Amino acid sequence: MSTAHDLATAVAATRTAGITTPAWAAADPYSDALRTGRGPLFLRRADGWLLPLEVERWCAAADPVDLEVLERCEGAVLDVGCGPGRLVAALAAQGRRVLGIDVSEAAVAQTVRRLGHRERGEGPALLRSVFDPVPGEGGWGTALLMDGNVGIGGDPRALLRRLVQLLVPGGLLIAETVAVDIDERVRVQVVHGSDDRHSAGAPFLWARLGTPALLRHARRAGWRAVGQWTAGGRCFAALRSRSTNSSAEPPKSTAVIRSQRPRNPSADSPVADR
Known part of the structure; x- marks a missing residue:
């Protein structure tokens, strides 16, 4: 994807394509939290286990850790699960x-407003699942799976295989992982507040992966690790498709700096057992 015109053309070509929007994407707790920029918001498992969602950080400007990740990006960048x-x-x-x-209309609307565009179709954000037609397939230089978005769909290997299709040969994937060694697939709901059972969104599948689990799935899906930091x-991994011989250098060495917690499910233990 070599020019801004190419991106605009690709977006226009898929603007009216059919998409699959999960029921949870319209969940009032999530949409309302993005509109107000405030939580508390959680993912709740069927057994009552709660995982905090960092709404305030999602709605803020990119912090130093985010900016370090963005410095590593190559070519045109696809932010999968861009949130606000x-x-x-x-x-x-x-x-x-x-x-x-x-897949959240509220998230796309916030992104468009943040960039000053009046209509969703005009700006660099689309209401779209990664598993549906995406503009510029096979032409993206970098894909981002930040803030726990390796969990999208609850099937990490399927997600990784899909991303191979979206990137250029030898393209870069940067994924944020959980800071513990975990490989979990669960059905969850978005809820507002730790005791609120009346404003829960529809259940959906999610996954949580530490770096070792991500690398295991990645190898089987045709990726090779080129960096961890x-x-x-927060923990990150950089991957490239093994189908090409890329001469690009791996991500820069580890830099540990202070920041807030990630946007999507955090790496911490559950905040409540109920």
């Missing part, structure tokens, strides 16, 4: 070609 668009906005401000996709208490 802090990374899309930061990349756009740097003059980078970027597109955010998300931590920063601000």
Whole structure:
């Protein structure tokens, strides 16, 4: 994807494509939290286990840890599960070609507003599942799975195989992982507040992966690891397709700096057992 015109053309070509929007994407707790920029918001498992969602950080500007990740990006960037668009906005401000996709209409609307576009179709964000048609398939230089978005769909290997299709040969995937060694697939709901059972969204499948689990799935899906690092208490891995011989250098060495917690499910233990 060599020019901004290419990106605009690709977006226009898929603007009216049919998409699959999960029922949870319209869940009032999630949409309301993004509109207000405040939590508390959690993922709740069927057994009552709760995982905090960092709404305030999602809705803030990109922090130093985010910006370090963005410095590693190559070519046009696809932010998968862009949320309210802090990374899309930061990349756009740097003059980078970027597109955010998300299955939440509220998230896409926030991203568009953040960048000053009046209509969803005009800006660098689309209401779209990664498993549906995506603009510029096979032409993205970098894909981002930040803030726990390796959990999308509850099937990490299927997600990784899909991303191979979206990137250029030898393209870069940067994924944020849980800071413990975990490989979990669960059915969860978005809920507002730890005791609120009346404003839960529809159940959906999610996954949580530590770096060892991500690398295991990645090898089987045709990826090779080219870097791992931590920063601000967060863990990241960089991957490339093994189908090409890339001469690009791996991500820069580990830099540990202070920051807030990640946007999506955190790496901490559950905050409540009920």
